[in-house]
Amino acid sequence: MDKLIDLLSQNARFTNAQLAAMLGRSEQTIKEQIKKLEDDGIIKGYSAILNENLADKNTIIAYIELKVTPERDSGFDDIARTIMMYDEVEAVSLVSSGTYDLSVTVKGKDFKDIALFVAQRLSTIAGVLSTSTHFVLKTYKEKGIFIEDEEIDERDYVAP
Amino acid sequence: MIDYDKLLSGKVKEIKPSGIRKFFDLAASMKGVISLGVGEPDFQTPWAVRKAAINTLEKKRIIYTANAGLASLREEIASYTKDKIGVEYDPKSEVIVTVGGSEAIDISVRALIDPGDEVLIAEPCFVCYAPIVEIMHGVPVPVKTYKEDNFKLKAEAVKEKITDKTKLLILPYPNNPTGAIMTREDLEPIAELLRGTDILILTDEIYSELTYGRKHFSITALEGMKERTIYVNGFSKAFAMTGWRLGYLCAPAPIVKQALKIHQYGIMSSPTVSQYAAIEALTKCDKEVRKMVDEYNVRRRLVVDGFNKMGLECFDPEGAFYVFPSIKSTGMTSEEFCEKLLSEKSVAVVPGNAFGESGEGFVRVSYAYSLKHIIEALRRIEEFVNEHRG
Numbered sequence: 001m002d003k004l005i006d007l008l009s010q011n012a013r014f015t016n017a018q019l020a021a022m023l024g025r026s027e028q029t030i031k032e033q034i035k036k037l038e039d040d041g042i043i044k045g046y047s048a049i050l051n052e053n054l055a056d057k058n059t060i061i062a063y064i065e066l067k068v069t070p071e072r073d074s075g076f077d078d079i080a081r082t083i084m085m086y087d088e089v090e091a092v093s094l095v096s097s098g099t100y101d102l103s104v105t106v107k108g109k110d111f112k113d114i115a116l117f118v119a120q121r122l123s124t125i126a127g128v129l130s131t132s133t134h135f136v137l138k139t140y141k142e143k144g145i146f147i148e149d150e151e152i153d154e155r156d157y158v159a160p
Numbered sequence: 161m162i163d164y165d166k167l168l169s170g171k172v173k174e175i176k177p178s179g180i181r182k183f184f185d186l187a188a189s190m191k192g193v194i195s196l197g198v199g200e201p202d203f204q205t206p207w208a209v210r211k212a213a214i215n216t217l218e219k220k221r222i223i224y225t226a227n228a229g230l231a232s233l234r235e236e237i238a239s240y241t242k243d244k245i246g247v248e249y250d251p252k253s254e255v256i257v258t259v260g261g262s263e264a265i266d267i268s269v270r271a272l273i274d275p276g277d278e279v280l281i282a283e284p285c286f287v288c289y290a291p292i293v294e295i296m297h298g299v300p301v302p303v304k305t306y307k308e309d310n311f312k313l314k315a316e317a318v319k320e321k322i323t324d325k326t327k328l329l330i331l332p333y334p335n336n337p338t339g340a341i342m343t344r345e346d347l348e349p350i351a352e353l354l355r356g357t358d359i360l361i362l363t364d365e366i367y368s369e370l371t372y373g374r375k376h377f378s379i380t381a382l383e384g385m386k387e388r389t390i391y392v393n394g395f396s397k398a399f400a401m402t403g404w405r406l407g408y409l410c411a412p413a414p415i416v417k418q419a420l421k422i423h424q425y426g427i428m429s430s431p432t433v434s435q436y437a438a439i440e441a442l443t444k445c446d447k448e449v450r451k452m453v454d455e456y457n458v459r460r461r462l463v464v465d466g467f468n469k470m471g472l473e474c475f476d477p478e479g480a481f482y483v484f485p486s487i488k489s490t491g492m493t494s495e496e497f498c499e500k501l502l503s504e505k506s507v508a509v510v511p512g513n514a515f516g517e518s519g520e521g522f523v524r525v526s527y528a529y530s531l532k533h534i535i536e537a538l539r540r541i542e543e544f545v546n547e548h549r550g
Contacts, residue, residue: 007458010531018535021465022458151530155198157184160262160288 004033005042010144012046051147052139061090061107061139062114064122065100065132076101079127088117100132111135175291179514183498187508194537195508196525199336201400201481203455206448209399212440213433222432227424228416229257229408230435236442237408241393244368245378247386253413256420257430257438261366261394261407263423266292268362268390268409269328271419273298277327282313284484284512284519285332286364299325304518307486310475311340315349322353328360331379334367337515337524338484339460339477344377351382360415361389366407367480369398369449372457374478380410387412390419395434397480398449399441404434456481459527459534466538467525470545481528484512488521490548498523500548505540 003023007014016034020027037043052059068079076094083104084092091105104122108114114133123131139147165173180199187193204210216222228234234251242248249255258264265288273279275297281289283302290300301321305311318329331350333342354361361379368376380389394407409419460483467474467485474485487497494511501507509526512519527534 003454003458007531014531018462022462022531024461153195153202153529153533155200155202157188157195157197159180159184159199160178160286 004030005037008034008043049143049145049147058109059107060110060114061105061136062118063134063136064104064106064118065097065134066102066104066122067100067129067131068102069127069129070101071127079125082125083122086117086121088114088121100130171295171297175294178287180287180510183495183508183510183514186499187502190502190506193502193506193508194533194540196527196529196534196537197508197510198526198528199482200402200528201397201452202528202530203400203452205399205401205404206441206445208444208448209401209437209441213437216433216436220432220436225257225429225432225435227429228255228420229430230432230439233257233435233439233442234408236439237410240442241391241410244376245365245381245391247378247380247391247410249391249410250413254416255408255410256416256423257435258394258407258409258423259427259430260396260405261364261392262288263427263430264390264392264394264407264409265289265362265364267419267422267426268392268411268415269293269298270296270422271415272328272360276325278321278323278325280318280321280326280329280359281516282329282331282333282335283517284311284335284337284515284522285330286336287515289330289332298327301326302516302518303329304516305338305340306518307475307522311335311338311484312342312346313350315353318350319353322357322359326359328362329354330362330364332364334365334371334376334479336367336480337482337510337512337519337522339480339482341371341374341376341477341479342379343374344382347377347379347382351379351385354388355384359388361385362392363389364392366392366394367397368393370453370456370481371479372453372460376479390415395438395441399438399445400452401434401438401441404437405431406434406438456527459529459531462531463525463527463534463538466542470538470542471549472545481526483525483527484519484522485525486522490545492548494520494523501541501544504547505544507537507540507544509541 016027016030019030070076071078080092083089088106090107093103095103106114118131118133234255237255238249238251269292273296277298278301279293279298280301280303283304293300303317303321305313363379379385380391390409390411392409395401463483464474472485472487474483477483494513498511510524512522
């Protein structure tokens with residue numbers, strides 16, 4: 001099962017026939033295994049990996065570091081759940097950095113758009129102690145894929 | 161004016177240029193070619209190995225090593241070899257660290273062959289064996305293998321070619337270009353044939369780590385074989401270290417003693433930085449190697465399936481990183497197929513006859529490429545095959 005997940009993570013658009021060939025299983029088996037991964041909630045969805053620069057010049061991404069006070073019963077979960085409800089928020093993770101607790105990825109139209117979102121929406125949430133915003137200027141690699149450049153095969157036609 | 165033609169060695173002039181080389185020159189002259197031709201891993205050398213090389217550059221003097229190679233590396237080679245094929249070699253007298261597997265093959269042949277000696281070579285095979293034999297005024301004798309036998313070498317075929325001049329059998333498995341392997345059961349009849357003779361074996365096991373589903377077996381491990389076998393291996397394929405130029409041979413001490421003379425006069429010692437890095441490869445990179453093998457296996461299955469589906473029959477290769485589909489159903493020769501595929505679809509594969517006459521009717525396809533690349537190349541080849549099906 002693991003290798004199937006690995007291949008789908010590389011490229012979710014491999015056909016069942018291709019996956020079947022690559023793993024030496026039948027197409028029917030692949031179909032069932034993918035369905036099971038989806039039913040079990042292991043595969044949560046499929047999305048395209050974009051070169052945001054080319055896809056939409058009016059998009060900007062920022063990583064926001066949030067320092068928060070954990071709540072008595074729910075720890076960080078309630079705050080994280082509040083944050084993730086915003087459409088502007090692409091990703092939320094709890095991290096073990098020591099300097100901050102929640103890492104939030106936000107997508108916006110421009111710097112000001114994001115700055116306002118942080119100031120008006122995130123910093124005002126009860127329990128949020130501080131925020132630190134990092135704008136993404138350029139993405140080089142995402143999900144194992146080179147974004148700006150094609151991977152170049154440097155191997156030459158060497159033969160005896 | 162100097163007439164170079166008169167001065168150059170007649171023997172060397174007689175050597176035919178490599179068939180792979182010829183085809184690669186053509187491919188290299190074209191733009192936008194998608195290649196499935198290259199015979200080297202697309203993976204990076206494992207980081208631990210590169211780091212060991214960096215440390216060596218920072219902290220050590222890069223001086224010659226002992227002619228036979230660093231003592232510590234030879235010890236690791238002996239212990240790795242024992243672990244992998246179950247045969248023990250004395251690192252002091254039975255191991256030479258060479259400049260790639262290529263040099264190991266070269267000095268082995270040169271240490272053994274006198275003019276007129278016959279060398280049996282399992283074919284199709286890598287292109288270097290016959291020319292080296294010829295340079296020594298030896299006589300290469302191809303022993304053909306067939307798709308019907310999954311390109312395994314058959315004892316009967318070897319037996320037919322043995323004469324009183326036969327000195328050496330070259331056994332290149334896992335095989336480039338076919339991807340064939342030899343199991344213990346396949347090797348036993350060959351060993352039986354050679355037991356009690358004076359015929360030696362050169363076993364080129366450079367692809368030994370790259371087998372799929374079955375663990376590699378070396379003829380060296382069979383009874384009575386170690387004493388007549390030169391075992392060649394290296395770092396290029398298993399550890400993705402082609403550019404480091406490092407290989408080795410293990411053989412009985414009297415053979416090593418003579419081969420070492422050629423190595424020391426011709427080479428002095430193998431690259432020092434590479435030798436230190438190689439210790440790391442042998443001792444710490446098992447996980448990385450397994451990961452590469454796993455990845456090759458996925459690609460291998462995809463490529464074999466692809467060729468079979470497009471009607472170019474392809475036996476299931478269990479080793480190396482090549483598949484060897486038959487293109488006979490297209491009615492073209494290997495060279496026609498490859499040249500047309502290159503000019504019409506800009507895809508490069510190597511004609512099977514570059515690896516010996518018995519490779520005619522086949523092409524060598526390397527899967528040391530990313531899945532994305534392989535899928536696109538297969539798509540173009542399928543298009544090509546469909547357009548040429550009468």
